[in-house]
Amino acid sequence: MRKEDTVKLISAEGFEFVVDKKAAMVSQTIRNMLTSPGSFAETEHGEVTFPEITTTILEKICQYFYWSLQYASILYDSGKESEFHIEPELTLELMMAANYLHT
Amino acid sequence: MASEATVELESRCLVNLCIEAASQSRAAVEKWRRQRRSLERLPSQLGELLFHRLLRRRLLNPSLLEIFKHSMERIDLRGESYVDAEWMAYIGAYPYLQSLSVADCPKISSSSLWPITGMTSLTELDLSRCSKVTDSGIRHLFSIPTLEKLCISETGVTANGVTLLSSLTNLSLLDLGGLRVTDVALSCLQVLKKLQYLDLWGSEITNNGATVLKLFPKLSFLNLAWTKVTKLPNLSSLACLNMSNCSLLSIYEGRGDKGHLAELILTGATFLDVDEAFLHVDTSLLSFLDLSNSSVQSFWFLPSMCVLEHLDLSGSAMADESAEIIARIGANLRFLNLSNTRVSSAGVGILAGHVSNLETISLSCTPIDDLAVSYLSMMPSLRVINLSNTNVRGLIQQIGAEPDWVPSLAALQNLRFLERLDMEEIQVGDAALEPLSTFQGLRYLSVKSGFLTDMSFHHFSSVQELISLSIRDAVLTNAWLDSFHPPSTLKLLDLRGCWLLTEDVLLAFCHKHPEIQMRHELIHALPSDQDRSKHPSPRRATPRTSRWKQQQAKVSMLPLGPVKDSFIDQRLKYRREELLSLQFSSTLLVPVGSVPPELQME
Numbered sequence: 001m002r003k004e005d006t007v008k009l010i011s012a013e014g015f016e017f018v019v020d021k022k023a024a025m026v027s028q029t030i031r032n033m034l035t036s037p038g039s040f041a042e043t044e045h046g047e048v049t050f051p052e053i054t055t056t057i058l059e060k061i062c063q064y065f066y067w068s069l070q071y072a073s074i075l076y077d078s079g080k081e082s083e084f085h086i087e088p089e090l091t092l093e094l095m096m097a098a099n100y101l102h103t
Numbered sequence: 104m105a106s107e108a109t110v111e112l113e114s115r116c117l118v119n120l121c122i123e124a125a126s127q128s129r130a131a132v133e134k135w136r137r138q139r140r141s142l143e144r145l146p147s148q149l150g151e152l153l154f155h156r157l158l159r160r161r162l163l164n165p166s167l168l169e170i171f172k173h174s175m176e177r178i179d180l181r182g183e184s185y186v187d188a189e190w191m192a193y194i195g196a197y198p199y200l201q202s203l204s205v206a207d208c209p210k211i212s213s214s215s216l217w218p219i220t221g222m223t224s225l226t227e228l229d230l231s232r233c234s235k236v237t238d239s240g241i242r243h244l245f246s247i248p249t250l251e252k253l254c255i256s257e258t259g260v261t262a263n264g265v266t267l268l269s270s271l272t273n274l275s276l277l278d279l280g281g282l283r284v285t286d287v288a289l290s291c292l293q294v295l296k297k298l299q300y301l302d303l304w305g306s307e308i309t310n311n312g313a314t315v316l317k318l319f320p321k322l323s324f325l326n327l328a329w330t331k332v333t334k335l336p337n338l339s340s341l342a343c344l345n346m347s348n349c350s351l352l353s354i355y356e357g358r359g360d361k362g363h364l365a366e367l368i369l370t371g372a373t374f375l376d377v378d379e380a381f382l383h384v385d386t387s388l389l390s391f392l393d394l395s396n397s398s399v400q401s402f403w404f405l406p407s408m409c410v411l412e413h414l415d416l417s418g419s420a421m422a423d424e425s426a427e428i429i430a431r432i433g434a435n436l437r438f439l440n441l442s443n444t445r446v447s448s449a450g451v452g453i454l455a456g457h458v459s460n461l462e463t464i465s466l467s468c469t470p471i472d473d474l475a476v477s478y479l480s481m482m483p484s485l486r487v488i489n490l491s492n493t494n495v496r497g498l499i500q501q502i503g504a505e506p507d508w509v510p511s512l513a514a515l516q517n518l519r520f521l522e523r524l525d526m527e528e529i530q531v532g533d534a535a536l537e538p539l540s541t542f543q544g545l546r547y548l549s550v551k552s553g554f555l556t557d558m559s560f561h562h563f564s565s566v567q568e569l570i571s572l573s574i575r576d577a578v579l580t581n582a583w584l585d586s587f588h589p590p591s592t593l594k595l596l597d598l599r600g601c602w603l604l605t606e607d608v609l610l611a612f613c614h615k616h617p618e619i620q621m622r623h624e625l626i627h628a629l630p631s632d633q634d635r636s637k638h639p640s641p642r643r644a645t646p647r648t649s650r651w652k653q654q655q656a657k658v659s660m661l662p663l664g665p666v667k668d669s670f671i672d673q674r675l676k677y678r679r680e681e682l683l684s685l686q687f688s689s690t691l692l693v694p695v696g697s698v699p700p701e702l703q704m705e
Binding site for chain 2: 061064068071084086087088089090091092093094095096098099101103
């Protein structure tokens, strides 16, 4: 995997998640950060820090990015649906993070 | 199509998945609740989404209300029968609440309004049909001077209570429908100078009281349906007037500024002389006119209404002679309802060619025949056509052609925008429906005829965009349903009265296509969540029908109760003796009201 195709997402505790750019672009907010014409620090280094999102939540969000990509391709191929499981304990934190990320 | 695609997309966005997971079950609620004691940082739109989802699933209870305290601006508790004073006690502490609706909540009484006194952020309050709210409840509202919208229709408030409202000077919307508002009470309200919307249907206002209406300088919507008002003074700011079921002598007077009405609803009104009634109204900007079931005999006032878009003459004395008058103002018409009139095919023929923008036409219960169908094909913008209960047979004789009888509906192929076709209770046969399979834009189709067989619907899979298909009373067989490939867009399949179909085949179809809602006497489906959110718009509907619809909505809600048993009526569940013993054994648990009155008598 080439470095240009990946993005580093950093949680509040400093954990780093390296994900495909394509996956991270599921989030409208990250898409804007990475593609906006002005030279954001994020655009140049391919790194985004989220001081308000904990590691557990960010991990779940990365899982969702990949699920969402996969879902989109499956939906058009076979019409089969897979479920994205969310642990009840995480729902509210995840909801707020998702709202911030526009996913 | 585009909007449907986004809805589909949104339903699996992470925010929605989270809300779905958080409101899955009582256990799930308990789990996330243990993590947080308040949702302080939750943006209000998310808080409201979660709140109302939990409410619809009956997972919300007073103790859970506390954690939503800081994240709610709008609360809609309409029709929730278990909402009571305890709920209001928590809601009264919400510091940012702007809008609260407890309409149709039977447990809300005057005293349960006490907690919301002094809520200075509240601007909208809906107490409609809370029959236990009386004049003393109105006193609790004094300390909310910020109120801008207040609905207290069909509550227990009297004329005295209405006079008390004069202290709420910020009111712009006031719904007093169904209350016995008198002329004196109305004159007390004249200090409400910001009033724009006033609903007084069913009140005791007379012509004397109506003169007070001149003193509301911003009034733009007025409903006086079912009152004794016969003459209306000049109201220059008025845009929308509803005087359904009144006996009208005149709207407006001779002199002075009369403004421009845009919407006029006179359903079921009786006129002494309709030309006299409209004499002083400037109708040059009128776009919406509803004269359904009114006593109008002559329609010579119509030509002056040159920008009319919506015209409802159903159930009136409209006939072919007057069709020419409609044709004169036809250029702007988008909606025309002529059902239950004496208009025949000849009348439709007069209209054809003059109504190039007409999108909706209803000709149900008129004596039109197949000739009218060919005239309809000359109205190029038509989207919705209703031909139910007419003499249309779907076949028309063509002179010199072989065979003599050809399907008349083929003429409608010209209509590029046609979306909806209703043909219930007309005697169409298989041959008549043949052209339908070529209608590519058709989304809604309903037919009801005992002459239809499998033959008619062999090609229906080819109508790609069909959303709703209703085939009632037809002679359809199991073999047809087995081989039927519904278009992917289909949401509703109504097969009521198709008596040859058997339960196992129907169930197999439902199983195979879970996304399609099936209606048939042998299938008992619970109403979906969506049905409950549909509330009639009080603006257009006349009060009686709106109340009737509310009742309908409630009836369909009943089986949704939290207890999953098949008993809907408790009287079916218990024998009479058991009920009587229950009445005395558990008076503390069972409120008196829940025991049927005929049993209390004994």
